[in-house]
Amino acid sequence: MAEEMRIVLRNVGKIDPLKIEDYINAGGYKSLEKARGMDRGELIEEVKKSNLRGRGGAGFNCGMKWSFSYKLETDQKYVVCNADEGEPGTYKDRIIMMNDPQSLFEGMAICGYAIGSNKGYIYCRGEYPYVVEHLNKAIAQAKDKGVLGDFDIEVRMGAGAYVCGEESALIESIEGHRGEPRFKPPFPGVEGLWGKPTIVNNVETFANIPVILEKGAEWFKNIGAASYPGTKVLTLTGDVVNRTYFEVPTNVTIRDVVFGLGGGIVDNKKFKAVQIGGTSGGFIPEELLDTQIDFDSMSKIGAALGTGAVFVMDETRDIVDIVTRITKFFEHESCGKCNPCREGTKRMHEMVERINNGTGRVADMDLLENLGGVMSVACLCGLGQAAPAPVLTTLKHFKNEFNAKLN
Amino acid sequence: MSDYTTIIDSYKDKPGGIIEAYHALQKEYNYIPEDAITAAAEAFGMSPAQAYGVATFYSYFKVGPRGRYIIRICESAPCHVAGAEEVVSALESELGIKMGETTADGKFTLEFTECVGQCQATPIITINSKPYEDMSAEKIPAVLAEYK
Numbered sequence: 390m391a392e393e394m395r396i397v398l399r400n401v402g403k404i405d406p407l408k409i410e411d412y413i414n415a416g417g418y419k420s421l422e423k424a425r426g427m428d429r430g431e432l433i434e435e436v437k438k439s440n441l442r443g444r445g446g447a448g449f450n451c452g453m454k455w456s457f458s459y460k461l462e463t464d465q466k467y468v469v470c471n472a473d474e475g476e477p478g479t480y481k482d483r484i485i486m487m488n489d490p491q492s493l494f495e496g497m498a499i500c501g502y503a504i505g506s507n508k509g510y511i512y513c514r515g516e517y518p519y520v521v522e523h524l525n526k527a528i529a530q531a532k533d534k535g536v537l538g539d540f541d542i543e544v545r546m547g548a549g550a551y552v553c554g555e556e557s558a559l560i561e562s563i564e565g566h567r568g569e570p571r572f573k574p575p576f577p578g579v580e581g582l583w584g585k586p587t588i589v590n591n592v593e594t595f596a597n598i599p600v601i602l603e604k605g606a607e608w609f610k611n612i613g614a615a616s617y618p619g620t621k622v623l624t625l626t627g628d629v630v631n632r633t634y635f636e637v638p639t640n641v642t643i644r645d646v647v648f649g650l651g652g653g654i655v656d657n658k659k660f661k662a663v664q665i666g667g668t669s670g671g672f673i674p675e676e677l678l679d680t681q682i683d684f685d686s687m688s689k690i691g692a693a694l695g696t697g698a699v700f701v702m703d704e705t706r707d708i709v710d711i712v713t714r715i716t717k718f719f720e721h722e723s724c725g726k727c728n729p730c731r732e733g734t735k736r737m738h739e740m741v742e743r744i745n746n747g748t749g750r751v752a753d754m755d756l757l758e759n760l761g762g763v764m765s766v767a768c769l770c771g772l773g774q775a776a777p778a779p780v781l782t783t784l785k786h787f788k789n790e791f792n793a794k795l796n
Numbered sequence: 797m798s799d800y801t802t803i804i805d806s807y808k809d810k811p812g813g814i815i816e817a818y819h820a821l822q823k824e825y826n827y828i829p830e831d832a833i834t835a836a837a838e839a840f841g842m843s844p845a846q847a848y849g850v851a852t853f854y855s856y857f858k859v860g861p862r863g864r865y866i867i868r869i870c871e872s873a874p875c876h877v878a879g880a881e882e883v884v885s886a887l888e889s890e891l892g893i894k895m896g897e898t899t900a901d902g903k904f905t906l907e908f909t910e911c912v913g914q915c916q917a918t919p920i921i922t923i924n925s926k927p928y929e930d931m932s933a934e935k936i937p938a939v940l941a942e943y944k
Contacts, residue, residue: 477872477911548854565812
């Protein structure tokens with residue numbers, strides 16, 4: 390059976406998050422000190438070598454991302470932490486920020502030193518005003534202690550827009566605009582916040598950095614799956630016995646997660662499906678449960694690790710009803726900037742809802758597949774590209790449930 | 797009404813500070829007063845259309861009056877399967893209003909929301925952003941009593 394392995398959650402329950410001395414006594418800020426004694430290029434090389442890949446969903450090599458900004462000569466660069474976790478079923482970043490905020494700051498400050506930036510922003514979602522307050526208290530302590538040196542961190546709060554989890558939309562929001570994604574390239578690493586090179590990483594990604602520096606890239610890259618090493622914090626929801634969070638090495642299987650740590654299905658009912666990575670993730674049927682949760686294994690089965698949300702559905706759940714709810718989510722959260730997403734999410738919801746109501750047409754099934762295919766390539770940002778995944782994967786694995794509502 | 801210009805002015809020098817200013821206004825009034833939009837546009841060097849554009853883009857901002865207590869019900873998939881609909885019915889019948897409406901005394905407003913990140917204990921409602929876990933129709937009267 391899978392066992393937990395705590396890297397980013399190493400201090401949870403062991404330190405008082407609002408007592409910086411606790412963090413320092415647990416070895417905190419030693420990695421920042423070590424980093425500052427290193428050559429910047431070598432530091433980035435070390436992060437790159439660890440093969441730490443983004444934990445927000447996109448899975449890009451973290452050190453590689455840093456290297457894009459590092460190379461540029463400019464008067465100002467920025468480090469931005471994406472704490473806008475809006476994927477339904479996800480609350481891992483809240484757990485990290487509430488339990489170990491200094492770990493996040495240390496990771497950001499290491500990034501700041503590496504790329505040559507003295508200013509960091511944490512963009513925290515508007516649903517978490519209590520997290521913002523908590524972070525501000527913790528930042529004040531770090532400033533008092535002087536542990537961050539000349540690196541400044543400021544918290545900005547979002548206001549309820551899922552799309553702001555997309556890095557360029559998030560940057561627009563910090564700039565005080567509507568949170569609409571930008572055309573890329575240029576990527577934020579080259580031209581980001583106020584046109585300056587900007588590294589945007591997820592909370593969980595930053596929280597890994599101090600440990601990688603402490604124990605070395607070699608140690609880290611041997612944990613979990615080779616192509617996506619380390620651990621992942623998962624949050625379990627739905628019809629699973631243990632509705633809680635776990636941190637596991639990335640080579641555990643979905644079955645281990647749901648039936649091992651998750652404790653199986655509530656009331657001993659049968660498993661029907663699991664959706665991983667948030668509401669934009671694919672639905673996974675029983676026969677694919679032995680897949681490893683790492684980024685590439687999940688991509689191979691047409692699913693995603695995403696944020697690590699694990700939404701379990703038992704045999705009694707109505708897949709088409711749940712997918713209807715999900716398509717409504719995307720219609721609501723589409724920012725409206727690009728046509729394929731604005732119109733596509735609306736029509737997709739319309740058709741799925743029709744099928745769910747019993748007024749669908751057989752032709753809707755083909756139209757849905759066609760529309761989903763177009764959206765996944767034609768939408769401007771990840772929101773629209775991922776929005777059809779729940780529809781397309783359920784049409785593939787649970788087509789009988791759609792058919793049943795057509796007759 | 798205390799002057800919103802003071803609130804707005806305190807964020808004027810913050811780059812991109814209009815969103816922070818809107819948050820501060822909502823903290824004071826629970827909504828963004830319509831006139832404050834024009835004032836914010838001026839303070840941040842934007843056109844009123846742009847300042848409106850920002851205020852209306854984000855679902856947590858509301859231009860114009862609403863209730864003192866904003867009750868939000870999460871309708872994302874994990875809350876949906878956990879029985880959010882029954883919680884909605886209970887809130888509607890308890891308050892005598894429909895979703896999206898405000899009680900006649902201006903005290904409560906009912907709004908739908910997407911995930912609020914408290915998915916360990918679904919279904920979830922929030923009252924002025926404070927989460928209430930594992931909600932059910934039976935628990936609603938007691939929760940509301942805290943605010944009546």
